[in-house]
Amino acid sequence: MNIALDIQHVTLTFADGQARRVTALDDVSLRLGRGEIAAITGPSGSGKSSLLAVASTLIRPDNGHVYLWTGEGRTDITGLSGRDAAAVRRGEIGFVFQQSNLVSSLTALEQLEVTAHLGQSLVVPRRRRRQTRDRAMELLDAVGLIDQRDQKPGQLSGGQRQRVNLARALMNDPGLLVVDEPTSALDQERGAAIIDLIVGVVRDHQAATLLVTHDRTHFAKMDSVYQVTDGVLTDAPGGALLKRR
Numbered sequence: 001m002n003i004a005l006d007i008q009h010v011t012l013t014f015a016d017g018q019a020r021r022v023t024a025l026d027d028v029s030l031r032l033g034r035g036e037i038a039a040i041t042g043p044s045g046s047g048k049s050s051l052l053a054v055a056s057t058l059i060r061p062d063n064g065h066v067y068l069w070t071g072e073g074r075t076d077i078t079g080l081s082g083r084d085a086a087a088v089r090r091g092e093i094g095f096v097f098q099q100s101n102l103v104s105s106l107t108a109l110e111q112l113e114v115t116a117h118l119g120q121s122l123v124v125p126r127r128r129r130r131q132t133r134d135r136a137m138e139l140l141d142a143v144g145l146i147d148q149r150d151q152k153p154g155q156l157s158g159g160q161r162q163r164v165n166l167a168r169a170l171m172n173d174p175g176l177l178v179v180d181e182p183t184s185a186l187d188q189e190r191g192a193a194i195i196d197l198i199v200g201v202v203r204d205h206q207a208a209t210l211l212v213t214h215d216r217t218h219f220a221k222m223d224s225v226y227q228v229t230d231g232v233l234t235d236a237p238g239g240a241l242l243k244r245r
Ligand SMILES: Nc1ncnc2c1ncn2[C@@H]1O[C@H](COP(=O)(O)OP(=O)(O)OP(=O)(O)O)[C@@H](O)[C@H]1O
Pocket: 014, 015, 016, 022, 023, 024, 042, 043, 044, 045, 046, 047, 048, 049, 050, 051
């Protein structure tokens, strides 16, 4: 297996506001290969979003390590400064959350372009702008929204907004994609279409993907299925049977 993400013995606690601590992640280890999709399921408050946050540098765990393979080889992202972590997020990680967090004044195409130019100088060379536009168009095409490229979020359906969100997350060609309940604001049919789309583009782009979902009907499309219960990660019941590798 060509490893993309290796989470080793991660523990994360939060202050609960009453001088006690909640254990959000309890000695969690997980390995993901390039282009693999792992589904994460489990009850509300069990630690699923915390796992994604730790895997994507948003939260530093109390203990354990998270290794991410980037263009520069293996990086322990738990040891990075805030600035370096931000650079890793910008360059290597794509995010898709439940709410699409699109900028209301920008068209679908502009949402993708702006993301690509984040962190760069204010004056972007023309050649670079053209490359960015080409990639944005290619991704909008991949998610079936080329005809909606000039529409703003208010002119798109929930499912279409989530497609823009997914295309935007892929702009930096991420080695790691973290996806948190992308279908919970959608009906069953549109939700299934988004999951199929994620599975397709993730395989094309070879992005290791952690996907939080409650919908068991999608599990068969994943490479592995894990369950988080009170911060403890286990193979989901029946999940091992679904493993293709
Ligand atoms: N910033 C925080 N401060 C304090 N406690 C937190 C914080 N974030 C999460 N928690 C706690 O950590 C635990 C795990 O939360 P997490 O958000 O990871 O759960 P989840 O499985 O994603 O739940 P849901 O399905 O409802 O999204 C919960 O007990 C939650 O209250």
